[in-house]
Amino acid sequence: MADISVLNDLGKPTQSNRLGPQDLRDALHVMLRIRRFEVRAKELFLAGIIKGTAHSSVGQEAIAAGACRALEPDDFLLTHHRGHGHTIAKGADIRRMFAELMGKAEGYCGGLGGSMHIADFDRNILGANGIVGAGMGLGTGAALAEKLNGNGHIGISFFGDGAANEGIFHEAMNLAAVWNLPLIFFCENNQYGLSTPSRAVTAGTSIAARSDAYGVPGERIDGNDFSAVFDAVERAALRARAGDGPTLIEALTYRWDDHSMRANLPSYRTSDEEDDWKGFDPVLRLRDRTIAAGALDGAGYDGLVTEVETEIEEALEWAKNQADPSIDAAMAMVAPPRPALHLSEPLPGDRRLTYKAAITEAFAQSMERDENVIVLGEDVGRIGGIFGLTEGLFERFGPERVRDTPISEGAIATCGVGAAMLGKRVVVEAQLWDFVTLMMDAIVNQAAKARFMLGGKARVPVVFRGPQGAGIRLAAQHCQSLETLFANVPGLEVYAPASAYDAKGLMATAIQSDGPVVFLEHKLLYLGAEQPVPEAFYTIEPGRARIVRPGSHCTVVATLAMVERAIQAADRLEKKGISIEVIDPRTIKPLDMATIVASVQKTNRAVVVHEAPQFGGFGGEIAAGIMERAFDWLDAPVARVGAPEMPVPYNDRLERAYMPDASDIAHAIESVCYRS
Numbered sequence: 001m002a003d004i005s006v007l008n009d010l011g012k013p014t015q016s017n018r019l020g021p022q023d024l025r026d027a028l029h030v031m032l033r034i035r036r037f038e039v040r041a042k043e044l045f046l047a048g049i050i051k052g053t054a055h056s057s058v059g060q061e062a063i064a065a066g067a068c069r070a071l072e073p074d075d076f077l078l079t080h081h082r083g084h085g086h087t088i089a090k091g092a093d094i095r096r097m098f099a100e101l102m103g104k105a106e107g108y109c110g111g112l113g114g115s116m117h118i119a120d121f122d123r124n125i126l127g128a129n130g131i132v133g134a135g136m137g138l139g140t141g142a143a144l145a146e147k148l149n150g151n152g153h154i155g156i157s158f159f160g161d162g163a164a165n166e167g168i169f170h171e172a173m174n175l176a177a178v179w180n181l182p183l184i185f186f187c188e189n190n191q192y193g194l195s196t197p198s199r200a201v202t203a204g205t206s207i208a209a210r211s212d213a214y215g216v217p218g219e220r221i222d223g224n225d226f227s228a229v230f231d232a233v234e235r236a237a238l239r240a241r242a243g244d245g246p247t248l249i250e251a252l253t254y255r256w257d258d259h260s261m262r263a264n265l266p267s268y269r270t271s272d273e274e275d276d277w278k279g280f281d282p283v284l285r286l287r288d289r290t291i292a293a294g295a296l297d298g299a300g301y302d303g304l305v306t307e308v309e310t311e312i313e314e315a316l317e318w319a320k321n322q323a324d325p326s327i328d329a330a331m332a333m334v335a336p337p338r339p340a341l342h343l344s345e346p347l348p349g350d351r352r353l354t355y356k357a358a359i360t361e362a363f364a365q366s367m368e369r370d371e372n373v374i375v376l377g378e379d380v381g382r383i384g385g386i387f388g389l390t391e392g393l394f395e396r397f398g399p400e401r402v403r404d405t406p407i408s409e410g411a412i413a414t415c416g417v418g419a420a421m422l423g424k425r426v427v428v429e430a431q432l433w434d435f436v437t438l439m440m441d442a443i444v445n446q447a448a449k450a451r452f453m454l455g456g457k458a459r460v461p462v463v464f465r466g467p468q469g470a471g472i473r474l475a476a477q478h479c480q481s482l483e484t485l486f487a488n489v490p491g492l493e494v495y496a497p498a499s500a501y502d503a504k505g506l507m508a509t510a511i512q513s514d515g516p517v518v519f520l521e522h523k524l525l526y527l528g529a530e531q532p533v534p535e536a537f538y539t540i541e542p543g544r545a546r547i548v549r550p551g552s553h554c555t556v557v558a559t560l561a562m563v564e565r566a567i568q569a570a571d572r573l574e575k576k577g578i579s580i581e582v583i584d585p586r587t588i589k590p591l592d593m594a595t596i597v598a599s600v601q602k603t604n605r606a607v608v609v610h611e612a613p614q615f616g617g618f619g620g621e622i623a624a625g626i627m628e629r630a631f632d633w634l635d636a637p638v639a640r641v642g643a644p645e646m647p648v649p650y651n652d653r654l655e656r657a658y659m660p661d662a663s664d665i666a667h668a669i670e671s672v673c674y675r676s
């Protein structure tokens with residue numbers, strides 16, 4: 001059972017000097033629209049017209065109406081799964097919301113997102129979210145972008161009491177506080193996270209009290225009192241606009257319905273408790289105040305209710321009559337159009353740079369060309385990153401654009417996504433690529449899907465980059481090759497350059513892309529010698545493999561540190577009269593299967609090499625692609641070379657044995673060459 005003592009604080013009248021009778025009437029109108037929307041949505045769900053699930057905000061309407069009234073139209077809003085009220089109060093079109101809930105093409109997300117992903121970028125509604133807590137991380141990024149844009153806009157991230165126990169709450173609060181971001185953290189404490197009472201899983205006296213730990217103001221308010229919400233958000237907005245940073249507001253409230261429309265959970269709340277809270281109905285409380293203020297009488301209220309009912313019926317009838325989306329339209333939403341790139345790659349020339357310096361040069365040139373390019377990561381600023389990839393950028397472009405972050409991978413990565421949504425091009429460094437596992441929500445659930453699930457308008461130009469791979473004895477948690485985790489996620493591109501030339505050109509391409517790119521580097525390549533790299537800015541079209549070494553007897557497809565080893569194997573076998581064609585795909589996704597297939601049609605044999613464990617590696621994808629498209633040309637099954645089914649060992653000798661080397665590759669080549 002919930003803590004009923006909180007009721008003692010409710011019902012106390014609060015006064016806002018800024019709100020006149022007409023404001024109260026307008027807010028009541030908004031709250032009635034929210035309530036009717038939710039009531040009808042639930043009925044439509046039960047009738048099978050709305051599918052999946054949706055989360056009603058009945059009982060919580062004062063929060064949406066009060067908070068959004070204190071914001072300016074240009075301020076941004078991020079919400080969560082229970083977001084209908086927030087989007088309606090921020091001005092979203094109810095017809096398009098219903099259409100989305102019905103999965104229609106005219107819905108806010110083209111029918112591809114549903115209730116949990118409604119966004120309206122024209123109104124700075126940056127999206128509801130199906131991942132509890134994600135809006136806080138995204139909010140830090142959106143707030144950072146607006147701060148850097150210098151336009152005076154601020155934003156709000158709504159989340160629940162349950163979300164306050166996610167790590168992202170703490171990471172985002174800390175980040176927003178240290179960077180003084182114009183962001184309001186608004187916790188709707190409806191006292192339950194699904195079936196679990198908040199007080200049973202939440203330490204401390206209140207969620208608001210946690211603000212002390214981050215040195216920002218925090219207050220707990222009556223969330224069923226429109227004016228209390230308005231006042232608190234207005235105070236927080238004034239602070240944010242004045243450059244004084246974030247505020248945490250915790251509003252006590254109660255949801256009247258079950259957790260979701262789909263939920264058919266055993267009872268976990270008493271009917272007494274539910275009835276008590278219904279006695280604090282935010283709509284009726286505002287109705288009474290509005291009547292007392294003289295802006296409405298009883299008949300006027302009934303008229304308002306009827307007006308809202310008519311609007312909602314018309315909206316849902318309109319929505320019902322819309323068409324379903326087509327699969328072609330859905331496919332077009334996955335990735336943004338590619339920006340115009342240099343179609344022909346420049347000649348390498350005589351100037352030489354290391355792999356590392358080539359990437360640094362791509363950062364510097366991209367930052368010079370576009371002031372919206374920013375770099376985020378642990379130690380990327382003052383010391384230029386622990387491997388030195390961002391060396392010199394801090395001095396040249398300043399601390400606003402080259403930002404040393406807290407050790408908060410979840411916040412850094414979601415911050416990058418949020419900043420990208422509001423105009424930045426963000427490079428996010430994972431100090432060691434293994435730490436990307438703490439960034440997975442941002443990359444996989446947010447960046448990869450934002451354009452698709454939020455209606456095609458979200459732009460997410462973020463490069464998630466870092467050094468993967470073994471070879472310098474950093475053991476199991478600092479040496480993995482994780483490309484397949486990303487290659488299997490629609491909406492992501494995965495680049496893996498093996499040469500300095502490709503590293504510079506592909507990094508420039510990645511930064512120019514309007515969609516998210518996972519950019520894999522390799523620690524051993526950082527140690528490599530200088531190679532020819534053009535001085536001028538250039539890009540490389542992703543999805544174009546490079547034939548690194550021509551040959552006629554067997555095709556070897558290799559990436560990153562394996563390219564050099566494949567060349568060594570080819571050199572050895574050449575002495576035995578075997579001619580090897582080595583292909584570096586350069587980008588794992590998009591993958592240039594055409595070049596690989598054409599090569600196999602010439603050589604009739606293929607070996608695929610990667611450093612990641614063989615089982616489940618992307619070598620299987622290439623082998624299958626060759627089998628599908630060049631089966632009739634094959635003289636032997638495609639061979640794969642990868643690491644064994646083992647975490648990367650620390651011991652020097654074992655680590656060397658773990659990584660495929662030229663002998664392993666040569667052995668595999670011989671096995672396919674001498675087969676027939």
Ligand SMILES: Cc1ncc(C[n+]2csc(CCOP(=O)(O)OP(=O)(O)O)c2C)c(N)n1
Nearest residue numbers: 082130131132160161162163190192193194
């Ligand atoms: C990261 C994550 N964990 C779990 C869930 C499943 N889930 C959806 S809503 C919810 C409860 C959230 O509670 P709260 O944050 O208080 O929001 P409320 O539903 O009460 O509005 C849970 C557990 C999820 N969507 N995302």
Ligand SMILES: [Mg+2]
Nearest residue numbers: 160161192193
């Ligand atoms: Mg809750």
